[in-house]
Amino acid sequence: MSSPQKTFNFIHCDVFAARPYSGNSLAVIFDSADLSDDQMLAITQELRHFESIFLTGNGGKISAKVFDLFEELPFAGHPIIGAACALHRQSGNSADQHWTIHLQGGRQVEVSTLHQNGRYWGALDQGRPDMIAQLENAASFAPLFNLSKTSDLPAEIISTGLKYLVIPVEGGLKEARITVPDLEERLHHLGAEFAYLFDVHSFEGRHWNNDGVMEDVATGSAAGVVGAYALKHGLVPANKSFVLKQGHFIGRPSEIIVTPYGDCDNVERVTVTGEVSFVGKGEVFEP
Numbered sequence: 001m002s003s004p005q006k007t008f009n010f011i012h013c014d015v016f017a018a019r020p021y022s023g024n025s026l027a028v029i030f031d032s033a034d035l036s037d038d039q040m041l042a043i044t045q046e047l048r049h050f051e052s053i054f055l056t057g058n059g060g061k062i063s064a065k066v067f068d069l070f071e072e073l074p075f076a077g078h079p080i081i082g083a084a085c086a087l088h089r090q091s092g093n094s095a096d097q098h099w100t101i102h103l104q105g106g107r108q109v110e111v112s113t114l115h116q117n118g119r120y121w122g123a124l125d126q127g128r129p130d131m132i133a134q135l136e137n138a139a140s141f142a143p144l145f146n147l148s149k150t151s152d153l154p155a156e157i158i159s160t161g162l163k164y165l166v167i168p169v170e171g172g173l174k175e176a177r178i179t180v181p182d183l184e185e186r187l188h189h190l191g192a193e194f195a196y197l198f199d200v201h202s203f204e205g206r207h208w209n210n211d212g213v214m215e216d217v218a219t220g221s222a223a224g225v226v227g228a229y230a231l232k233h234g235l236v237p238a239n240k241s242f243v244l245k246q247g248h249f250i251g252r253p254s255e256i257i258v259t260p261y262g263d264c265d266n267v268e269r270v271t272v273t274g275e276v277s278f279v280g281k282g283e284v285f286e287p
Contacts, residue, residue, distance in 0.1 A: 006286040008032060008043075011086045015078040016218040016246075016254040016274035018119075023254045023277065024217040024247070026082040027052040030090075032065075035286070041067050042287040050216050053079035055087075062087070063102045069214070074104055075161025077220015077272050081122035084111035085276035088120060107161070123273040126160035126224035131232070131267070133157045133191060138167055141195075144186070146179050147172045151200050153233055157192045160224040160270060165192040168200045168229075174249055178212030196222040200235055204245040217247040218254035220272050227270040231260035238263050241273075 010029045017023025027047045032040065032054035044052040044067040051073070056063045064083060066076045084099045091097070099111045114121045138155040142148065151168035158164060165187060169176075176197055180186070187195060187210065196219065197206045205226060207216045223244050230236040239261050247254040255274070262268035 006034065007283040008035065008286065009281065009283050010047075011089075011281050012279040013082050013086060014277045014279060015082040015085075015220070016256050017277045018255075018275050020277040020279045022252055023274075024078045024219075024252070025049050025279070026079055028079075028083050028086040029054045029284070032056055033058075037065070037072060039287045040065060041071070043284055045069055046284070046287075050214065051076055051079050053083045055083060061102060062099065065104060068209070070209070072104065073162070075107065075109075075221055077124060077126070077223060078218055078274070079220075080109055080111060081124050081220060081272070081274050082276050084113050084122045084124075085120040086278075088113040088115060088122075089278065120276045120278075121273060122276060123271055124220065124224075126221075126270045126272055128269050129225060129228035129267055130159040131156070131228065132159060132163060135165075135190070141165075141167050144178065144180050144183060145195075145197060146175055146177045147197075153200060156229055156232075157190065158225040158228050160221060160228070162221045162225075163191065163193040164222050164225045165190060165195045166222075166225060166229045167195060167197050168233075169197055170199065170201055173197060173199055173202075173204060173206055176206055178208055178210070181211075183212070184210035194222070196226065198226050198229065200230075202245070203230075203242060204248065206246065206249065215250055217250065217252040218256055218274070219246065220256065220274070223256040223258050223272045224270040227258040227260040227272070228267045230258075231262065231267050232264050234264055236260065
């Protein structure tokens with residue numbers, strides 16, 4: 001007689017969302033130690049969220065692996081915030097909590113969670129950003145994204161875990177899209193992994209997978225990068241929070257609270273905060 005097929009429980013939540021069915025959706029899979037990387041990728045591709053996060057608890061240590069639809073990521077913002085709030089909700093403890101989550105490569109991140117009036121928030125400390133390179137000619141990137149113009153501010157490659165090319169714009173986000181088939185190759189040539197369009201007046205952004213097929217609703221990892229960029233270039237005051245909007249153009253409006261610390265010459269760290277709403281729960285069979 002064959003043994004029962006293993007199942008894995010998951011929570012479906014929406015991150016950077018004040019209510020369910022908005023913001024950036026996420027699957028949080030618990031007790032995933034018995035899953036291989038290939039199985040985690042298969043589950044992520046089946047559930048079709050932009051990313052899924054797989055948690056393992058061992059002796060009080062929480063480890064996580066994050067996958068998008070193509071590969072494992074070394075870091076991602078909305079999955080970590082969503083996972084921390086899911087753990088808080090699962091604990092049944094209404095008091096404020098703090099989580100240390102261990103990622104691939106030995107990195108660990110700190111997340112504080114708050115539960116109030118039935119609602120959950122998570123604040124992720126993304127640490128000191130790596131200001132990799134400033135590229136003076138932002139206008140040269142406009143044709144790659146169907147933009148008629150960009151801002152006079154420089155484009156810049158910054159990382160808090162993933163290397164984003166921040167392209168500052170002044171309007172035109174509604175019509176923006178990736179227009180070239182080799183964007184990933186072009187970005188790698190510059191030393192970047194992804195690109196993020198940031199409207200320096202409306203404080204709204206857009207981001208896609210490099211193939212341009214799927215647009216991200218709210219990009220937590222890029223929000224930390226935008227916080228560093230905005231402080232460096234005098235768009236926001238130090239140690240004050242601002243709201244970065246995303247997802248409006250695809251019907252999933254999201255709000256990310258970003259707080260950069262330090263000053264324009266030395267961005268010391270950036271925190272990214274968002275509300276998490278819960279949609280449902282279920283289980284998946286082992287692939």
